Amino acid sequence: MDAMSSERPINPRFDEDVHFNLVSPGPPRYQNHTDKPVRYFTVVDKQDGAVLGYVWANDEDDAAAWEPREAAGPRAFSEGSIWHARLEGAKGRGILPSQALTELLAHPEGVKGQALPGSLTDAPDAAAVEALAKGD
Template sequence: MSSERRVSPRMTEDLHFNRVEGGPPRYARRTDKPVEYLVIVDAAGAVIGYVWANDEDDAAGWTVRPAGGDEAFNLGFIWATKLHDAKAQGLAPTQALAVMVRESDPSAGSHVQSGSLSQAPSLAALKELAAQQ
């Protein structure tokens, strides 16, 4: 009996990845136009980030507040998922924000800060705001 272990060819063969077009619908992740945004806070009321939207470019996204740390980054997944779901339902970006306001639950781990719907002159300005706090 040989002491050599036989290595399966599945473990040594080259992998071939084929690019697949399509996938779930997504909002554009960039715009240079003004954006509407919501302030998102954690259960303690600390700002963790912003959900933003621009209908003209069919753009929307989540901007984390870096000072919020890992928790803010992780909670952002919830808000990004809400945007993906809204796009799949065919909602315009600002309609997605309206749904988030209506469905926000203050007892959840993160929620929309009451009365926070605002406008920034650009996505860059919103990102700067997030970085300053």
């Protein structure tokens, strides 16, 4: 028997179809940064009026996010989950970030916070809102 002509049996592990599991990318989300101008509003604590953070948006980059105020500590981060979830819901319905802001302002209540009436304003970019959140 010629050693060169002998065939080895196929390993059964490699004889089956290969299956790939697709991993879902998660819920739809707006971009969380933009260098373009944004509109934002302030979220304050319902009890004492302390600023908890800011919700901002920009249509051009399809961007919107919750920016917690550092000085508010854990309250700002826990409150952020509701605003973040509401932004995800808006993105899931396919609406523009500016429309999401309008919607959030129309229903301004969060868990511990609420949108401050009359606080909708402009900033040069998302970094400006982030800097505002880091300051006192």
